Amino acid sequence: MKSELAVLDEFIRSKGLRHTHQREEILNIFLSTEKHVSIDELFKLVKRHDKRIGYTTVYRTMKLLSESGLCGEIDFGDGILRFEHKYGHEHHDHLICTKCGAFIEVMKPKIEELQERLSREHGFTPMRHRLQIFGLCKRCS
Amino acid sequence: MKSELAVLDEFIRSKGLRHTHQREEILNIFLSTEKHVSIDELFKLVKRHDKRIGYTTVYRTMKLLSESGLCGEIDFGDGILRFEHKYGHEHHDHLICTKCGAFIEVMKPKIEELQERLSREHGFTPMRHRLQIFGLCKRCS
DNA sequence: CTTACTATTGAAAATGATTTTCAATTATAC
DNA sequence: GTATAATTGAAAATCATTTTCAATAGTAAG
Helix, strand or coil, X not given: CCCHHHHHHHHHHHCCCCCCHHHHHHHHHXXXXXXXXXXXXXXXXXXXXXXXXXXXHHHHHHHHXXXXXXXXXXXXXXXXXXXXXXXCCCCCEEEEECCCCCEEEECCHHHHHHHHHHHHHCCCEEEEEEEEEEEECCCCC | CCCHHHHHHHHHHHCCCCCCHHHHHHHHHHHHCCCXXXXXXXXXXXXXXXXXXXXXXXXXXXHHHHHHCXXXXXXXXXXXXXEEECCCCCCCEEEEECCCCCEEEECCHHHHHHHHHHHHHCCCEEEXXXXXXXXXXXCCC
């Protein structure tokens, strides 16, 4: 499997864009985090390494990573956009604890299959989906 | 089944709030729309009936209706909060066409059941969930 | 290596939906 | 009616996100 940096570089080249140290650094820091970071959180992490990188650059770089397929955007409905690792990761759904904010990543092929069938029954061509289950995690319930 | 207005009134009384003609009017106009209205859309409809009702009141009243269980808030991930009828309506999921914006309401008990089981497998107590399938509707595909 | 070209950066300002503020108004209980 | 406190609506504040723009820095060509 290609490295994430190679994937980014390939994407950048194919679009006639440029490889910059900011982009490389933001990618590395994103990869080193445990998923689901907001732009603001990521910006703070990035600033620790290099104070001169601005919020805007983090914002723009995450959009770039999204386009290149390296990260996925997730919306838990609280008005803050978060990002998760996507390259080399399977699709999954989320269990979200409404008390402590913890999330669990889950996967149920049978549900995926039923969603596919449900869509077809309505003449709908599914491209992607989002399943979020809100409730209480083991510790909070 | 109690009327929606009766439900609202009961909720209002139970909280020591007041019945106002604005709240009644906004509820009626919301009920007369075909679901999935944003606050902005609803405000425009309301203004046709009564120019003196402000945006803020519509906003606050919809929050009130949400709390009372008369409407549900839906987030399609485009940054705009929409509302749908909830009282006397079954839970359902959404198929959302990414081309024309159409949405289809669907229901698959088997999926609900599997979600329940999936949650339990992870020691999670599910309260509510959100399933949105994005793709192309019959006409657009 | 140097130049020319143009993408990128970062600070600040703009955007846009949502939420709060506050003085005036209005519903409700007594 | 009167007193009390909730409600209203205009305007301002919030807050994440997005755009602007002048300065900076990759990249390719010479």
